[in-house]
Amino acid sequence: NRQVTMAARPVGEPKLTDFGIVDTEAPSPGPGQVLVKTLWLSLDPYMRGRMSEAKSYARSLQPGDVIVGGTVGQVEASSNNAFKPGDVVLGYAGWQGYYVTDGSDLRKIDPAAAPIQSHLGALGMPGMTAYTGLLNIGQPKAGETVVVAAATGAVGALVGQIAKIKGARAVGIAGGPEKCKFLIDELGFDAAVDHRDPDMKAKLKAACPDGVDVYFENVGGAVWDAVFPLFNDFARIPLCGLIAHYNDTAAPEGPDRLPGLMRQALTKRLTIRGFIVSDFATDGPAFQRDMSQWLRDGKIRYREDIVEGLDKAPEAFIGLLRGKNFGKLLVKVA
């Protein structure tokens, strides 16, 4: 059973030597347990948070632990009546080839209804994040302007397309001309701006002639600085992620900008609300219904970035924090 562990706690950007590859005996299920073989592993930015010691909404990994992660797998053996060999299941095996569970974390999925790995992307946690954060906090209305960063990624690509379905204008921010072209040509965004362009601020302003009503924040840093002056009165900001800061080791240099932020929040009556996808768990059935329908109707499209083999996971994960992935990042494990 191949496992990828956190060999050492990363400082700043993770290095390949922070990861360990370990081979152990495949586990066998005890009474009531299920043995699951991993087929697909999802790589997600939150895993960087788990590698950190800082207190957060979930427990930190300790050196030597198998890294956590959502997976789609197949039941190999079961002494739990709810599962039988061959069942395809969504679970939480982490970065390893096999795991044993009591089944409480497993959900059976229908391989005939949609590609099984889509339960780690558009039909899974990232899709639910986009849907619940945008609709509950962003509340886009027809004709409004919605801006999203990391716009070609697992969450961002869906945010822009759901905004379009709700009749809003979608403006995406992404790294590089190829990603920007994809947003317009393939996903139907109204405008796209490259955050590596030295003229990003002016180009974003030109792309938002009526200001910004909703900003779905995935990034922080220079991207936030470019969006911040454009907010309209009563703009809503679902605060989903701050990936530009996940490898930070110290507070940024420079003057204290908090008073400026607070002043704008007051005078423009901004709503900035952080959320974790599980906050809106009761929206699960509505999300499954709407997203399945939109995918069937071709109203929502997604792109996957697939790497083959668990051994490639560390390098791919380091790349995710640098914008190397183009679409939902997945590891095909078996």
Ligand code: NDP
């Ligand atoms: P993505 O598939 O979007 O991959 C990450 C992308 O972030 C990269 O491709 C890159 O895109 C962009 N990025 C990385 N570093 C920077 C940087 N310094 N400046 C600007 N952009 C950068 O990941 P996800 O869709 O899975 O996640 C997007 C965000 O949503 C993350 O912040 C994540 O933590 C958050 N999240 C939050 C959840 C919640 O419950 N609150 C749940 C799921 C995700 P590009 O090349 O375009 O710059």
